[in-house]
Amino acid sequence: MTRRSFLDREHSIAPLGYNRWLVPPAALAIHLSVGQAYAFSVFNIPLTRQLGITRSTPEDWSLPQVSLLFSLAIVFLGLSAAVFGKWLERVGPRKAMFASALCFGSGFLIAALGITLHQLWLVALGYGVVGGIGLGLGYISPVSTLLKWFPDRPGMATGMAIMGFGGGAMIGSPLATNLMLSYRSATSTGVVPTFVTMGVIYMAFMMFGVFTIRLPRPDAQTIDGTLKPDSMPNRGQVTADEAIRTPQFWFLWIALFVNVTAGIALLSQASPMIQEIFRPKVSESAAAGFVGLLSLFNLAGRFLWSSFSDYIGRRRVYAIYFAFGAVLYLLLPSTGKVGSVPLFVLDCALIMSMYGGGFATIPAYLRDMFGTIQVGAIHGRLLTAWSMAGICGPLLISQLREIQKRQGIFPTEAYNTTLLILAGLLLLGFFSNLLVHAVDPKHYTPESAS
Amino acid sequence: MPTPQKTISPFRLVLAWMVVGIPLVWGIWNTFQKALALFITK
Numbered sequence: 001m002t003r004r005s006f007l008d009r010e011h012s013i014a015p016l017g018y019n020r021w022l023v024p025p026a027a028l029a030i031h032l033s034v035g036q037a038y039a040f041s042v043f044n045i046p047l048t049r050q051l052g053i054t055r056s057t058p059e060d061w062s063l064p065q066v067s068l069l070f071s072l073a074i075v076f077l078g079l080s081a082a083v084f085g086k087w088l089e090r091v092g093p094r095k096a097m098f099a100s101a102l103c104f105g106s107g108f109l110i111a112a113l114g115i116t117l118h119q120l121w122l123v124a125l126g127y128g129v130v131g132g133i134g135l136g137l138g139y140i141s142p143v144s145t146l147l148k149w150f151p152d153r154p155g156m157a158t159g160m161a162i163m164g165f166g167g168g169a170m171i172g173s174p175l176a177t178n179l180m181l182s183y184r185s186a187t188s189t190g191v192v193p194t195f196v197t198m199g200v201i202y203m204a205f206m207m208f209g210v211f212t213i214r215l216p217r218p219d220a221q222t223i224d225g226t227l228k229p230d231s232m233p234n235r236g237q238v239t240a241d242e243a244i245r246t247p248q249f250w251f252l253w254i255a256l257f258v259n260v261t262a263g264i265a266l267l268s269q270a271s272p273m274i275q276e277i278f279r280p281k282v283s284e285s286a287a288a289g290f291v292g293l294l295s296l297f298n299l300a301g302r303f304l305w306s307s308f309s310d311y312i313g314r315r316r317v318y319a320i321y322f323a324f325g326a327v328l329y330l331l332l333p334s335t336g337k338v339g340s341v342p343l344f345v346l347d348c349a350l351i352m353s354m355y356g357g358g359f360a361t362i363p364a365y366l367r368d369m370f371g372t373i374q375v376g377a378i379h380g381r382l383l384t385a386w387s388m389a390g391i392c393g394p395l396l397i398s399q400l401r402e403i404q405k406r407q408g409i410f411p412t413e414a415y416n417t418t419l420l421i422l423a424g425l426l427l428l429g430f431f432s433n434l435l436v437h438a439v440d441p442k443h444y445t446p447e448s449a450s
Numbered sequence: 451m452p453t454p455q456k457t458i459s460p461f462r463l464v465l466a467w468m469v470v471g472i473p474l475v476w477g478i479w480n481t482f483q484k485a486l487a488l489f490i491t492k
Contacts, residue, residue, distance in 0.1 A: 022462070029469065029470055032474060169477075172477075212466060293488060
């Protein structure tokens, strides 16, 4: 008798009659956890006061040093998703989710040790590298499983999971703030016990996903009708190595890169932009509320736009993101000129909903193009576009601002130029998306080609 | 031989959704309260 690990692919195949609606909660448990990364900024100020407690001392870490931890985590998200994608397809989602939980949770614990010893490299190794690998593995591991369980509604299924990533920041931010408040004392900022607590909580929460996830039986559709018929039954299957040799992969890479670059650029400037354009109408606390509202639209867009793509098709929905998005970017300065805060807020909220929608629709788009055989691995490789955009978006904005400041351009005028450039970027994405057509059958696996 | 058919109880399904739904709703509620500041004029 062979000993099978609980984590093995064979051991995670669903029994007959398994309810597929148990799979999205498993995926959400992972995405709600790893989505915490987007709330990392709540640690920025406390981490710069580890020695001074109430204020920064010269020996304390600086804000740019601390901000690098988040960027490092996002870079390792992209790298690990690209590198471990094929391994995930081989070992199945349960083992990959288990590895993700271990990495993400222990990343917090290693970082806590680094903060205690005041060694920034150890914090970077913990949260940035080990945690970042957990992020990447966790992000891609439930996606291909969901696509296999919901062949009739792939956009809705992945939209649900990736919505969880947006929701993760909404949970991570108040959780960290409340924990730091309760652990804070005259001699501590409370960051170290907060990291330890969060590491343990997230590891345990992700284990719920590990225990719940199931792969569909290959024969489920014919034996008991657990699976609904595929919405694209005659699609060819393409491996990850072959997919990157197709122009479709690179057109989609550009589309994702452009969508994320423009979205991140707007998001990073949202608070100062509304305050400067509508001075003195919008206060600092109202601007923080505006950023919160954008997060809500980002979250809703992930589910709604991606579900909508099941009805109108992925190419059309992406065309809407880019064409409608460009118009919305161009309209933003006009809303400022007429002094209408509600119109400005609505405009930005719609842009953010499509930014989130872009993330959530891409796995289903990849499945339409390349099939499900290695869609997790292909998705992982495409996420390098996200890592790249994570660096380019904020850099583009800060460089533009610097140039405009040197030229003495008035802040509100400066935003007009920035928004024009972002709209131009979206047009580039529009044409890239237009070039996405069915994959040449020569790239199909021999089994699916016949 | 196929594995015997096993149906999932609705209770287990509701419980699984509650495990992820409660934290998500808590997070959304917190963000919504923060967002309200935009519409409140002092």
